[in-house]
Amino acid sequence: MSLDQWLAERLSNTKDAGLYRTLRKMEQAPGRTNIIDGRKQLVFSSNNYLGLAADxxxxxxxxxxxxxxxxxxxxxxxxxxxxxxxxxxxxxxxxxxxxxxxxxxxxxxxxxxxxxxxxxxxxxxxxxxxxxxxxxxxxxxxxxxxxxxxxxxxxxxxxxxxxxxxxxxxxxxxxxxxxxxxxxxxxxxxxxxxxxxxxxxxxxxxxxxxxxxxxxxxxxxxxxxxxxxxxxxxxxxxxxxxxxxxxxxxxxxxxxxxxxxxxxxxxxxxxxxxxxxxxxxxxxxxDKSRLQQLKKLSNHIRKELVEMDFYIRGEETPIIPVIIGDTHKATQFAEKLQAKGIFAPAIRPPTVAEGEARIRVTVTADHTEEDINYLLHSFYLIGREMCIIQDAKIGSSKGEGHDEYR
CATH class of the missing domain: 3.40.640.10 (Type I PLP-dependent aspartate aminotransferase-like (Major domain))
Incomplete structure (x- = not known):
């Protein structure tokens, strides 16, 4: 068996397990939005927490x-x-x-x-x-x-x-x-x-x-x-x-x-x-205004998602992991988010433990109130559609907004 044949078999197993990874092409400077693989997306997966990467x-x-x-x-x-x-x-x-x-x-x-x-x-x-x-x-x-x-x-x-x-x-x-x-x-x-x-x-x-x-x-x-x-x-x-x-x-x-x-x-x-x-x-x-805005937005998202009955990990940080559990479900959830114009990829094993697959939402100080409401509304709709949440409250996130990403 050649090296390529052996590696192809292993890659096939990776795909079958729902763990295959591909690169996504970002076509703009880091920000609250980006052109990803040719389509404008709201980015909720960046570590650019204070929005300084393109300042x-x-x-x-x-x-x-x-x-x-x-x-x-x-x-x-x-x-x-x-x-x-x-x-x-x-x-x-x-x-x-x-x-x-x-x-x-x-x-x-x-x-x-x-x-x-x-x-x-x-x-x-x-x-x-x-x-x-x-x-x-x-x-x-x-x-x-x-x-x-x-x-x-x-x-x-x-x-x-x-x-x-x-x-x-x-x-x-x-x-x-x-x-x-x-x-x-x-x-x-x-x-x-x-x-x-x-x-x-x-x-x-x-x-x-x-x-x-x-x-x-x-x-x-x-x-x-x-x-x-x-x-x-x-x-x-x-x-x-x-x-x-x-x-x-x-x-x-x-x-x-x-x-x-x-x-x-x-x-x-x-x-x-x-x-x-x-x-x-x-x-x-x-300038502490960025830090204060970041904390305000992070706390709001965490509170709203908990009220919707999503299972959330973490505290006091712009990292908000939404635990889905099953790897395939987490991947499907991320794909549905992307179809709505939200880029927040699924985090799967081996990065996290088996049964712990998640959508890792990260917030930046540059996100707007409209961005946040659209994110929350999308989580609510997809969560209901996939039976991850039931008759949950949606609070201030009822407004759909952001037609440009849909």
Whole structure:
């Protein structure tokens, strides 16, 4: 059997299970709407939470940097790829996250891999939440430390594992701040207390918390008023740009600069990306209206969907998972949404567990009241049609609106 024949058989099994994936072509800059595969759609699946990815101030900052510094960095940070904008952005990130220092990576994925493959070592143990992002999981796998997984947000089990791990040299608790598929928030106040009690280090990936969680958007640590030993994040979600980072003490950052392979051997991000991210962070710091609008819209959608009797996960975030369960049903629901001009793809295994397929609605500060009402009305109609909800209330979402997408 040839390689292509073998792979074709495996792809056939993927299709039969309803798990086959294809790419959708976006033809405009990220925004509340986009031209997707040639058709205008309302986008409710983007991580561009604050609508900064196409903000003219951010775009202009990138343009000016390209004119001055070109399109690529030409090397790793330790060779020819370190420039003024990299250091300026690291200073801004440290200030924003209220830490001593920060270090840029080319993506959040590489930041997680770099931290977890370099700091924990043989003789240590990593305790990881079962719903941590794939990049955290992969970073843990690359580490020579032992690993134990605790049930999602299960503090009692985490404490039990900590008690059982006291013979290890070092203990690391690794968790997302905001979990990207469930919209749940790690109780960092309780985790910090356990870490202090059992002499453990706390590593938090705040990719989906940065810019949108906490009173001022600093992140999940601000939300709970705690300090974390290592904060990891990305610039590709609420910040609307590209790249990842780790933030913490000066000693931590110096160590990563010398030991994190995904920093040492990776070409640095272009200065234009740094200039754009710096500008976006400055906007987040100076203008809280986007954050306030985002929270208002997110809370409204969550409340209305619950009243319709949909099964919703998560809290206080722009991530609103609507659990459908069956993979084929979730895919059908997403197709019906798309037929109405709403782009919110089904999330299926292995991204989520079997029987946990869902529509993961994400909200941005740029969405309008009319957008929200049309989304809710469409969920109501499709939910009734597919017998997912029954005689539910629909509240303010009765108005159909948005004829242009139908």
């Amino acid at each position: 003219l101030r951010v775009v202009e900052a990138a343009k000016l940097a390209i004119e001055g510094f070109g399109t690529g960095s030409s090397g790793s940070r330790l060779t020819t790829g370190n420039a003024s904008w990299h250091e300026k952005l690291e200073g801004k990130l440290a200030s924003f996250k209220q830490t001593e220092a920060a270090l840029l990576f080319s993506s959040g994925y590489l930041a997680n891999i770099g931290v977890l493959s370099s700091i924990p070592q043989e003789g240590d143990i990593i305790l990881s939440d079962e719903l941590n992002h794939a990049s955290l999981i992969d970073g843990c796998r690359l580490s020579k430390a032992d690993k134990k997984i605790y049930p999602h947000l299960h503090m009692e089990m985490l404490e039990t594992l900590l008690k059982e791990s006291m013979h290890y040299n070092h203990r690391f608790i690794v968790t997302d701040g905001v979990f990207s598929m469930d919209g749940t928030i790690a109780p960092l106040d309780k985790i910090r207390q356990l870490a202090d009690t059992y002499d453990a280090y706390l590593v938090v990936d705040d990719a989906h918390g940065t810019g949108v969680t906490g009173e001022t958007g600093i992140g999940t640590c601000e939300r709970f008023g705690v300090a974390c030993d290592v904060i990891i994040g990305t610039l590709s979600k609420a910040v609307g740009c590209e790249g990842g980072f780790a933030a913490g003490s000066r000693t931590l950052i110096d160590f990563l600069r010398n030991h994190a392979r995904s920093f040492i051997f990776q070409t640095s991000i272009p200065q234009s990306s740094c200039a754009a991210a710096y500008t976006a962070l400055a906007i987040i710091e100076s």
